[in-house]
Amino acid sequence: MKPAPGNQALDLGMVGNGGFAALIDAHARVVWGCVPAFDGDPAFCALLQPTAHPGGDFAIELEDLASAEQHYLPNTAVLRTILRDRHGAAVEVTDFAPRWRQYDRFYRPVMLARHLRPLAGSPRIRVRLRPLGDYGALQPETTWGSNHIRYLVPGFTLRLTTDAPVRLVREQRPFVLERDLHLVLGPDETLTQPVADFVHGAQQRTVGYWRDWVRSLSIPLDWQEAVIRSAITLKLCQYEETGAVVAAMTTSIPEAAHSERNWDYRYCWLRDAAFVVRALNRLGATRTMESYLGYVFNIASTEDVELQPLYGIGFEAELAEDEVDSLAGYRGMGPVRRGNLAWLQKQHDVYGSVVLASTQLFFDLRLEHPGDAAMFERLEPLGERAFALHDQPDAGLWEFRGRAEVHTYSSVMCWAACDRLARIAVHLRLPGRVRYWRERADVIHARIIKEGFDAGLGHFVDTFGGERLDASLLLLADFGFIKADDPRFVGTVEAIGRDLKRGHGLFRYIAPDDFGVPETSFTICTFWYIDALAAIGRIDEARELFEAVLQRRNPLGLLSEDLAFEDGEAWGNFPQTYSHVGLIIAAMRLSRSWQEAT
Structure with missing residues (x-):
């Protein structure tokens, strides 16, 4: 038929x-x-x-x-x-x-x-x-x-x-x-x-x-409609029974036409936790944020400290991937996949993601169940894994299926796990644990500077000893790994703008991967670039690009995962929580203050 x-x-x-x-x-x-x-x-x-x-x-x-x-x-x-x-x-x-x-x-x-x-x-x-x-x-x-x-x-x-x-x-x-x-x-x-x-x-x-x-949200003065719609979208993507937030509502909408980059995103990636929690925290959506933190901490506090990149919305660990023959696919562009093989991958950044998300429990006085010494002890094994894995090959945050390398972003997130544990220990007044985790964070930091920065090129690189660029390097200042005015970070932002930017969008990377050469812009990366531009002082340029991306939302203000460079057509699973998190974070940074209007 x-x-x-x-x-x-x-x-x-x-x-x-x-x-x-x-x-x-x-x-x-x-x-x-x-x-x-x-x-x-x-x-x-x-x-x-x-x-x-x-x-x-x-x-x-x-x-x-x-x-x-x-x-x-x-x-x-x-x-x-x-x-x-x-x-x-x-x-x-x-x-x-x-x-x-x-x-x-x-x-x-x-x-x-x-x-x-x-x-x-x-x-x-x-x-x-x-x-x-x-x-x-x-x-x-x-x-x-x-x-x-x-x-x-x-x-x-x-x-x-x-x-x-x-x-x-x-x-x-x-x-x-x-x-x-x-x-x-x-x-x-x-x-x-x-x-x-x-x-x-x-x-x-x-x-x-x-x-x-x-009415309970703390929204910026500028771009209120866009931020409100993104906030509601994030809320709709939370499975309230467990607190999980799915990456998107759909499966198998391809990243580009006939690319076979068709994935099932109806699961919860722990990597998203740090980003979603930050966005919800800035908006003051504490109930939604606390529910998600409960989901993340539930997984992080199990006896097994070997974390997967993603889990099911009911904490399912096995997400076997298969192809569905009874669906032709979006516009007939199959295959349609059910499940996601990435659950079997090693992605070492996940330890930092979980610790970053959980850190909010210890510092936000609005939360009903704040973190304590017992919670801290449950997080420490994740820090130990992060330290052990910071210089080991993995699939990286882009989930490469055909190669494993020591990805700079993964190492930075391992550093973030140790760094945040040190900060939590300061908050809990545990001086011995402060020294312990600060020493480990410093060891990782020095290794990344040595192996992940190329002085000849003048920018950070995607893998230890590599020479390629990766849009995730735009996050180094945001995570506190390096100051935004450090010439090494400024050089990285400028190099990414030169090599990965096309028109009003950004590639994640341009090197061929398991499925060929990427064709579309990854929307969250464009927002990362906007945020990084603002951080290094190029505010007007950041605002101009932000306005251009807003024009590429669909008629109801929603965003998918990817946008075509030529005409801005939406591709990838929909609606994409990552994209809406990026919009919120960028808007909060770029907006004028309420005092300026009043």
């Missing part, structure tokens, strides 16, 4: 509630959503074009569609789409995943609520609800009653409760929308109130939740 047509651009919006998330295209079609959680079976998989059966979507189709417009309700994760036909009729579709606080906990079911409202004329619509199972391979059995339809997806039964004509929905027949209709897709449970009352009340409470949450 010919693959169903998929979305042709990442002009998608995301709705979610911390337990469930869905991606919705510009025409109000749900094209991606996994059940019962972010890493589950994508019942809605149209984004990756199922081949065995049509569907994998939840569409509200307007006959004779002429145009569409879409926006979030301000400061919320509630998405509104307006569809207009060629005859002047219009319909409004409001989508959200219910979330609010009740009974001293959060109500966040696996649920999507949709409110359809006629705005003008007599819009004629068709509701297509076509979930699939087993990554698009199975059509679920259905049953129905007078006000509901049940879809028996493997491992989870979805129930649609609606005041729309059930037969017309079940048979996908068009009808004229004469009044407001409501569709609630969620667990196989009976609603205890009229569906219209539930949707109206749920929308009001969900809007209230998000606006209260946004």
